Amino acid sequence: MRIDLISLFPEFVAQCAAFGVVGRAGERGLLSLYGWNPRDYAEGNYRRVDERPFGGGPGMVMLIEPLRAAIRAARAADPAPARVIYMSPQGARLDQAKVRELAGHERMILLCGRYEGVDERLIQAEVDEEISIGDYVLSGGELAAAVIVDAVARLQEGALGDAESAVQDSFEDGLLDCPHYTRPVEHELGSVPAVLMSGNHAHIAKWRRQQSLGRTWQRRPDLLDEAALSKADRKLLDAYRAELTAGQAGQGDQAAPETVSSADPASGSGKTPG
Structure with a gap:
């Protein structure tokens, strides 16, 4: 270019x-x-x-x-x-x-x-x-x-070390990005959510999708108004809201509520058009 x-x-x-x-x-x-x-x-x-x-x-x-x-x-x-x-x-x-x-x-x-x-x-x-x-x-x-x-x-093919980095960015699917964590697992500022260390990629993808939906709902609700959410997305978002209401997630979205369940059939791999 x-x-x-x-x-x-x-x-x-x-x-x-x-x-x-x-x-x-x-x-x-x-x-x-x-x-x-x-x-x-x-x-x-x-x-x-x-x-x-x-x-x-x-x-x-x-x-x-x-x-x-x-x-x-x-x-x-x-x-x-x-x-x-x-x-x-x-x-x-x-x-x-x-x-x-x-x-x-x-x-x-x-x-x-x-x-x-x-x-x-x-x-x-x-x-x-x-x-x-x-x-x-x-x-x-x-x-x-x-x-x-x-x-x-950064959107030019080959510009990023991993092409998935651009796909997962905020706004690429019409939503904000999910929170990210790295080492150490335990820190005085908090712990890494257990689901991210589970090795279950389906659960991790679902958790990330839920966090993306929840963070967008909290910080940029106008984006949700424009997004065509699937039934699975709405189910994940409802669970996120319910846990916050119950006070299980602590203050705001900083604690990253872990609401994904292995019994929940909702898929976290779907993309929502912006």
Whole structure:
């Protein structure tokens, strides 16, 4: 996958992409990141890329021509078609479904604004879609672009050491991830749930599914409203709720209630569409 970045600070995103999973994806040739600075395409001694907005008001607005020239240079650098995405608080909210969609593209051009934004005419003429990473304002689009680069890079085939890692992530099946534990078994902060050490993979899968359902119910009930839960899922969730109500799980979901029973036929391997 090739990602071209239109930014006054392309090195910022490049540095973010140099580490961990994203860095390894680049080393393996699964992801290529190229930066294009619109100041390199600006005219005049000062290479201005911004100007005061018409109508008055505070701040500056990024000019059309330097941005358009940078976008066109990025398009011409590779024959593959590229979708131009503007990082904007006015855009559609980024979620895992959108990340999966973006990860399937051969190329993307990410446009990062600064100041008060970008001349609307440039957006109308050159941008295919606008994406927001949340309902807040950043100093520029670089952090948002780095989020997209990280999210799509880890979904490239071969980027992760174990492909199942991506499948089990939060939001991949429309739910939050289950809790995870590692050594030691006993610690002053608590013990590892016994089911995880049982060796019974069916029970472990069922427990994890139940924890995922319960954690989503507690922390992001809006996701459950959108999920098409199976009868087995509802049974697991009802058992989770009942144990919390009875006070057997301690405080909140921190104690990870062990409600799965060997007599319960519900399967934990099913996936719930998001």
